Amino acid sequence: MSLVENYNPLADPIYQVMDENGMVNEALRPAGLTDDLLLQMYEEMVLTRMADDKVNKLQRQGRMGTYPSMQGQEACQIPIAHNLKKEDWVAPAFRELGIMMMCGVPLVDIYRYWGGFESGSKMPKGVNVLPVSIPVGSQLLHAVGIAWGLKLQKKSGVTVPFFSDGATSTGDFHSALNFAGVYRTATVFLCQNNQYAISTPRAAQTASRTLAEKALAYGFNGIQVDGNDVMAMYAVTKDAIEYARGGGGPVLIEAVTFRQGPHTSSDDPKKYVPAGEREMWMKKDPIARLQKYLQTKNLWSEDLQKEIDVRGAATVEKAVAEYEATPSVQIDELFDYVHAELTPDLAEQKAALQKALYK
């Protein structure tokens, strides 16, 4: 019996492999989760945090648009990428820089999107990542539909929609999980319970004890996992994806984490996050936690950190330079993708706008 099948969301404690001090329950550590892989994921999480923080800095300098930082949610997004195959699909919400980058979306395109260039949402060929979806909860149905379509076409592929606790209150969350249950789609719902939907805390969002247990009502299982524990996230997503790929049906993962930053760059969480709550969560930080483990294994040193930081900074700076060299938005780009072909009305409006703007 697989880990996700075995878990009882109504009774079992939150699934954890590595505690806040980096102490590991080796019995739960999955095969394949080597120290080398952990070291790799450590560097990927550090890079994610640097890339994310860079947007915040650029935003404050007026070089970026409004941005929803994902700081603190790195362990929800990096490990799962190692368990996905090329045939799988990801349907992100908007706080998903980490998983998007890991699945092959160029960092420069992520920057372009948040910087206000439509070209940022053109995913490279072969990268099965849908563009950012801002209406909360709406992308879950797309992931279910894709998995359903693959199943009907006898193709394999698991779909993973990303969303947060707020999305579980939407009608589309209900419809998506319901459709997934009825058609047994290979969908792994990844809910990052980051405790807040803008200012509304998780407790005000639903009377359910956990979000994971909601899966039971749709005829499949859910599992609550420590979303700041990179080992637990690796183990649970590996198991859930294999289970779905093998025809077991959908799984709901509730990754319990914390949004360390504001909702977006336009928000101030000091207004609504009670004193001490953030500090409490900072002690559970996913990157610091993995670093503690690596230290106990003598796999981390200040010198290594410097190397990682230098490599990360180079990657980020290269993306920033490319982003800042993005050509200005052209009228063509705005009209040419509305339909497969320009309609007579659009052709006329485009010509009129070009004339008005450029004479």
Added chain:
Amino acid sequence: MVEALNLALKQEMKKDPSVLLIGEDVGIDGGVFRVSDGLINQFGKERVIDTPLSESGIIGAGIGLALSGMKPICEIQFSGFIYSGLEQLISHAARMRWRSRGRFTCPMVIRAPNGGGVKALEHHSEAMEAIFGAIQGLKVVMPATPYDAKGLLISAIRDPDPVLFLEPMRVYRAFREEVPEEEYTIPIGKAAVVNEGSDVTVVTWGAMRWLCEKVISAHGDKASIELIDLRTISPMDFETILASVQKTGRCVIVQEGSQSFGVAAEISARLMEKCLLNLQAPVERVTSPDVPPPYLRGEMLTLPSEERIWRAIEKVLNF
């Protein structure tokens, strides 16, 4: 019209294995209007699929099906129930090509019975095509005859982008018309000049076409009326309207839906922009008033009638 639509679905499903039909009661029941009658027997329950009762779910999952390489035809039982699916329609189906710069597309058809005049319950008689026509990236088609229904539905299924296909309920079984057995298409975005005339242009679409034809039968001796059936709401074939009004100098627009912010207003504004000096009279609209569609006892009070249409024609002729 029901049989014509059924035939179109059957032929396209036979021709293209990626076409599938999803919706509430579309399987064994054949849809509440029987448009998909018998299709489940021919194509099986993996291609004619009864879904849970969720319009947002049908359209949202339909988007995913399209992204996966299939061509879903989503049936919404009545257009008055589509509103919970509007977010999926507006924010995703109609925008996926644009958002992804052509990398992801949503070739899908959303079919829905539309309009009143059949003594149905509340929410079953809506004619809100103006709302849908305002959605960027969405094509909105509304056939008025069985022949057009078949040809336009085949075009909609083959279209590379999402098409909202509104079927006038009042015409479903109103009369019989021979429809060719073989496949044919009618281009989306092309209106039909149904009756040629020189005194006044009447523009209409959907079930209202039949009232206008009756007006022509009754009053054709008094005025030479050119009748245009729009057939596609968006993208609109304004060229055909313009050519006609430049000839006649007068225009009456007959719209089943309520008056303000409608398709008729759009046509009227364009006539002002393009042929003000050709106009011999102000453009006249015959529409329902801006009230919710009345229940079955009162619905005929608000819907455009032959008499109101003729009076509007007389008004522009005598201006």
